[in-house]
Amino acid sequence: MNKLNMNNSIINDENNNIIVSKDSIYTIMNHSLKTFNIEVKSNCKVIINDFRIIDKEDTNIKIKINGKASLIYNHSFINKNKYELNINTTYKSEESEIILNIHGINDKGFNTTNVSGIMSDKKNNILIEDIRLININNGSGIIIPNILAETSKIIANHNTTIGTISEDELSYLMSKGISETEAKNLILTGFLINIFKDKGLITKIKEIIYWR
């Protein structure tokens, strides 16, 4: 069983079911937990910060959210080999919000990111999927963002980008006297940490990123 460092409001059983019943911030840092089901109870606000350096991994996350609750899942990763990320979101009631911020770097690796947002006929829910991949060193990736909605009384957005390091950003930093290699390091690190607000986590990520 994967024991997680969480407060008392979260129950983690043998099936990796996590039930959150009060406002929580949860950090996953290169954790071995590959599959988990998270249910956010009514009126709770939850933030999950998840950073991983991946060799070969499949991660499956099922999110259930109850009424007037919110979940922000921030996930950044460096994929060195093969990474399949599957996220499934289900709304059990109304007036809830799920925001998925995923920033990944495929460094030689291949990544598939499948996100299924099942909004059904529940009204006044919000789903925002922001998934961005940068491919370096012949890395590659596929993003499959799905949103299923059976009512117009919802807000559902997805933004997906796959590309390489921005030439404009690179030229800008080089025009300040920074070498191409260091400029790339700055851009990639910034891309990975930009979705997190936790300064402690940002510092840790900077410490362990291999190209620094």
Added chain:
Amino acid sequence: MLKIENLNVKINNKDILKDFNLDIKLGEIHGIMGPNGIGKSTICKTIIGDPIYLVTKGKIFFNSKDLLKLNITQRAKEGIYLVNQNPIEIPGVTNAEMLRVALFEKTGEVVNIYEFNKKLEETCDKLSIPRSFIHRGINEGMSGGERKKNELLHLWMLEPKLIILDEIDSGLDVDSIKVVCDNLKEYYKNHKVSILIITHGPQLLKLLSATHIHILNEGKIIATGDYNLALKVGKEGYKKYNKAYLVSENEKNE
């Protein structure tokens, strides 16, 4: 300090600069004026070494060094600094982090954090920008005016010798233009530098006391003078410097 000789520049297979010449000596403040889309920004991008701009002929020397042999980083290390009209944002890379790396690469020495932070804070105060900018992502979520002030924050820290201002007055309100120009003048007084100003109108040239004014058309400088030339263009517009106009005037004379 900067000498450009018979420069031809292409972008996307289109000739932009043709036999372009410019000579800026130490301490001089030059202004290049011209209507929209005439290639003013091409001059800036070519001097800093943006690889999109293809030099097909001519030379650029900076303090006698052949700039065309240097890449963007090397040119910046020589002391060339561009303030863009639309500085881009780089989320997640803070001003402090970028400047520490840039200074380390320039000097080869680890930055003294106390002195570095002190100078950053003092410069923020001088520019009337919050000190929180120091640890904010580069230009992230900043207005046009804030971005230009942020670029001046970088300028004070990196201490360049040639400052190129590419239409920095666009998108700035009257008060912000004054803050930016006062700050640039202070930098100019305290450092031995030259400035190249690219602009549409005479306002910025007056505020920065430009010593030499050039009019750009058809990819080359077609008129040079002092600030009175800028005033003349401000009153009469660029029509007089349009090739078609000049041809028809010549025909009239004939």
